[in-house]
Structure formats: C-alpha cells, structure tokens
Amino acid sequence: MKKFNVAVVGASGMVGGELLGLLESRRFPVGEFYPFNSGRKPAAVVFRGKKYACAAPSLEALKKADIAFFVSTDEVAAEFAPRLAAAGTWCVDDSAFFRLAPGVPLVIPEVNAAELKPSKKLIAGPNCTLTGAAVALAEIHRRFRITELRLATYQAVSGAGKAAMGELEEELKTYFKKGAVPKLKNGKFPRPIAFNLFPQVGGFDEDGNSGEENKVEAELKKIWGDKKIRISVTAVRVPVLRGHSLAAWFKVARPCSEGALKKELRRTAGLKFFEKPGDYPTPLEHGQRTEIVYAGRLRRARTAANEFQLWIVSDNLYKGAALNSVQIAEKIAKL
Numbered sequence: 001m002k003k004f005n006v007a008v009v010g011a012s013g014m015v016g017g018e019l020l021g022l023l024e025s026r027r028f029p030v031g032e033f034y035p036f037n038s039g040r041k042p043a044a045v046v047f048r049g050k051k052y053a054c055a056a057p058s059l060e061a062l063k064k065a066d067i068a069f070f071v072s073t074d075e076v077a078a079e080f081a082p083r084l085a086a087a088g089t090w091c092v093d094d095s096a097f098f099r100l101a102p103g104v105p106l107v108i109p110e111v112n113a114a115e116l117k118p119s120k121k122l123i124a125g126p127n128c129t130l131t132g133a134a135v136a137l138a139e140i141h142r143r144f145r146i147t148e149l150r151l152a153t154y155q156a157v158s159g160a161g162k163a164a165m166g167e168l169e170e171e172l173k174t175y176f177k178k179g180a181v182p183k184l185k186n187g188k189f190p191r192p193i194a195f196n197l198f199p200q201v202g203g204f205d206e207d208g209n210s211g212e213e214n215k216v217e218a219e220l221k222k223i224w225g226d227k228k229i230r231i232s233v234t235a236v237r238v239p240v241l242r243g244h245s246l247a248a249w250f251k252v253a254r255p256c257s258e259g260a261l262k263k264e265l266r267r268t269a270g271l272k273f274f275e276k277p278g279d280y281p282t283p284l285e286h287g288q289r290t291e292i293v294y295a296g297r298l299r300r301a302r303t304a305a306n307e308f309q310l311w312i313v314s315d316n317l318y319k320g321a322a323l324n325s326v327q328i329a330e331k332i333a334k335l
C-alpha cells in the first residue's frame, strides 16, 4: 500500500492530539511523520509508540510531507498552506482562514466528497458547530429542500481549544475550594463558564450576530451548495467539556410527513437516528470520541406548516475537526 509522509502543524494541541490518535486507530498509511507546534515551548508527542519532538514549522520542513494537516491557527495556515499546496503537498486545514475562499473546497466527506479533486490541493474542514447539522440534515435537504433553518447551539468548551478547557477546570476547582466561581484574568471566554452559559461565541458584528453565528450560516451554505437557504443561529457556550449539541428547526419546501423524514434520517451517511422520543443523544454519552453524528426527537414544529424540529449531537473534536480531516485524507489517498 502506498504510504504518505504526514506533517501535523499543531500536533501538541487538542485537535492535534486527537488527529494523531485517529491516524493510528484508523491505520492511515503514514510513512514519515513530522509534528510541529509553535516552537514557543518544548513539546513532544507520541505517535505509533515513538516520541517525537515538535518544532516550529518552516516551508522547507513542511515540503517533505505528502499531506500536511493544519490544526493550529488561522495565521499559520494562511502563511504556509497556499505555498505548500502550490508546491504539491495536500493541505487539510482545520482553521477558519480558507473555508469561504473561492476555489477552496470546504468538505465533509459524507456530504460533499465530490469536491475533492487532485487539482485542488488546499482543502478546508468546516467549523465544528455546523458539522452536526450539515451531516444530519443532508439527505432531508437533498430530498425535500430545506428553505429555512434555525439553530440554537450548545457548544462545549473544548471547541475553544486546550486553554479553554483548562479554564473550566480551574473555575470548578476554585469554586469547590472557595465557594465562588472566579473571574480569570486573560481568560479565553467573555464570562465565567463554570455553572454558567453565555450567548457569545466570538465577537459581534454591527447587526449583533456573533462570529460563530456568521460562520455557521456561510459555511453551511457553501457545503450544501445552496445560497438561497435562510439560516438563523444563536450560538451558546455551555459548561460541557466535549460534544456540541444543536436544537434545529427546519422548514421544507415540499409538504412531507414525519415518516418520510424518518426514512431519510435512517439512511443518512454518518448519522445514527434515535426514533423513540425518550431516546436522544447527549454530549456525555454521544460526543466523546464518537465517529458519527447522532440525532433524535424529530417532531413537527407548532410554529409553521412544513416545519420540523430535531436534536443533534456530535463530537466537536472528532467529526467537527480531527476525524473529518482524517476522513478527507482517506479520500485523498484514493484519488
């Protein structure tokens, strides 16, 4: 079997750690392995039982790879990925930088793998929040065309990286020691997150929408190849460590029964659909190292004809990031 030399930029981070584990567990044919971090502090990672020191990336070092995974920052992806892709290395980028760039495929393999082409070496993976909706509603959208989608998100702290997860833990420890949730200095979040939640993920635009809400709308439109669908989102950070949840309301263009929608959900790739009302996914049970998206509580909404509701849970670090990137690489390997 052909082997691929693999670089991981951001190997010491949260998504990087998951990515390494998935390359191993899914037996991706890795030849040489090159891990990178910021170089600001020494870091080592273990891959296939061997310890590797991480180094700061350079174009020359990255060029040794056939596939480079970017799981670091927008700036790092912007600096290296276009030049690396032009030099012939496949670049799979999990940052937000290229997701909406024309000519850069934004890919969830179960939904739009056909966008992957040998001529397009730079590929973006989507924001972790919309992945659940993009997968769960893909077949319903194809068959009945969703015209309007409303989402309320319940986003885990790991979606904001390793430091954010550490903050929740620190706040909880302080609470149990001193009886009050502290206000951390230079924290990742705009408010304390322990025993709390807040409707802010990213900064706000002049219309009052958050960065995350705008990303979900724009990226979902690109992935589904549908500019007309109307999408409205309230993104909320919750004190869950891992696993994003979504409450979705969607209107379909053609009248259809709940039974017809269930049929689509049952055959949707990468989705497990819970049919009984008392059976539903939760982030603790279905958002921890899970390779598929989960949905339940399908029902007719009472607000409009042809409107339905669905509850969706997915692992933000797996399907929302690392797993999606590895699945992209698995497709690339076959091109």
Ligand SMILES: NC(=O)c1ccc[n+]([C@@H]2O[C@H](COP(=O)([O-])OP(=O)(O)OC[C@H]3O[C@@H](n4cnc5c(N)ncnc54)[C@H](OP(=O)(O)O)[C@@H]3O)[C@@H](O)[C@H]2O)c1
Residues within 6 Å of the ligand: 009, 010, 011, 012, 013, 014, 015, 016, 036, 037, 038, 039, 040, 041, 043, 056, 057, 070, 071, 072, 073, 074, 076, 094, 095, 096, 126, 127, 128, 158, 159, 160, 161, 162, 163, 316, 317, 320, 321
């Ligand atoms: N967390 C999620 O659920 C999620 C989902 C989808 C996409 N993403 C995206 O995935 C990327 C990584 O997120 P994360 O949650 O894993 O963040 P993280 O835990 O903060 O890790 C960031 C990684 O990037 C490295 N890094 C930072 N600056 C760098 C530089 N100048 N050069 C090279 N490496 C650098 C860090 O190295 P040091 O350890 O040396 O600082 C670390 O390895 C981000 O682009 C994020 O938007 C995350």
